[in-house]
Amino acid sequence: MAPSTGHDERAELADTFLALGPQAETILPGWDAADLLDHLLVREGHPHLVAGSSLPGPIGRRAARARQALRDRPWEQQVDALRAGPGRLSPAGTADRLSGQGELLIHHEDLRRAQDGWEPRRLSVEATADAWRSLGLMAPLVVRVQADVTLISPLGGRRLRSRRGAGSLRIHGEPLELLLWASGRDRVARVRVHGDEGGMRALGESRRGL
Incomplete structure (x- = not known):
């Protein structure tokens, strides 16, 4: 089955991030919405910062500062970056297109289902x-x-x-x-x-x- 084109989970997830704000809870222990969005943005556009920030010495400190700079951007700007999506050569973007946006579907529910009164979405x-x-x-x-x-x-x-x-x-x-x-x-x-x-x-x- 070819990847479908009628469903844009990314846009729906961005809308939810924008509506709930950076301090919203998620079902992931110790993570709020800001942590979840940081994970997604680094995964899609800056995967080198994950390994880099764990290294000792100047390299690790530079990577940690670069990652913090991404988190320090205004919330709306971070959400816009998610909405815009990764570049064509991003491995994460390719995986999402081939897999039916599986990770985005899961993480959207990580955010939605931590909120009071949540109910399953009626998906298209x-x-x-x-x-x-x-x-x-x-x-x-x-x-x-x-x-x-x-x-x-x-x-x-x-x-x-x-x-x-x-x-x-x-x-x-x-x-x-x-x-x-x-x-x-x-x-x-x-x-x-x-x-x-x-x-x-x-x-x-x-x-x-x-």
Whole structure:
């Protein structure tokens, strides 16, 4: 399936950042909206600063100052940078286009679902297809469960086989909810989990997430 063109998660995420402001909570421990936006902007346009800021000496200090300068920009300017998107050669931008904007979908919910009274969005057909495609690409990489896992949505099923699986699991939900579950957002993912004894035990010992 070719990447869809009718859904722009980036624009919707930028609108949410702008509406909530930099101090809004997220579901990510220790992160507010400013931390989440910083992560996205560095990921897309300045990935060298992540490694650079961890280095000792002058190189590390320069990278840390450069990253802080990005965070010190006015909030509206930072949001505009996200809205504009990465350059054509950005690996993150390429990954988002190919994956159906999976990371943007997940991080949008990290922000939305930390707010009082949140409810799942009613996604468009295009956005739902994007979430389903993202799940197909990401789940084999991020779901580490020693059991056979079948992800079941209104769009169909995806099976993740385990070489050493001692049981089976069936996870039911909308594509976006399954994407959140696969990325380890159990606290907010609205899914239904069924499995045999071995599968449920494996789930309790599993690791999921980006």
